[in-house]
Amino acid sequence: MNKHPYLRAYLAGIAVPTVFLLIVMSAYTIIRYVYAVPLPIERIIVFPMAAVPNAWGLWNVLYSAFLVKRHFSLGLFGGALPLLLAPGGYVVTRLLGFTIPDHVLAVAPFALPVGLVIYYLVWKYFVGFLNAELGIA
């Protein structure tokens, strides 16, 4: 298990959002095409499909490269990722001309701290478990 530590870190990082993406995509597809919600989600779907899992993988590579030997908390490091993803996701919606519904914008101040907490927990327990299994941490 000593070979390719960064590749293993990348794979451990992308595993969780990749599995979760299946659930999210199914939900979005049902909302859009079964319930005919008039939101052109497919225009912005590239962000959760491509950018987010890769960001997780690269974030875990950064952790394994610089922080694992310093025993820095994986939960805290992973919990900081929404601070990059949230503005990134917002920029994507603006660039692609996607109008965010008002009721979603209204709860944005609550969504960021909630996202930080969720990321903290998921990184601490799920990614941490995968890292341990793959001999990264």
Place this chain on the structure above:
Amino acid sequence: MNEREREEIKRLLKEFVPAAGQTELGRDLWPTMLKRLEQQPIRMPWWDWALLAGVTVLFCLFPGMIPALLYHL
């Protein structure tokens, strides 16, 4: 098949099927098993439970944030 070929096949079979006579494991697996059994299960501290409860309450109070969070997960 002449005698020489028969000997060659016998030699090749012995060379490539060596494990048939070896019924012992190369190493003892029991210490590894004990080590695995002794590992503590994952335990969540109380503050992580509190965070999880807080997030759940906020989801119930503000369900509008769920699509935004799903978009970023």
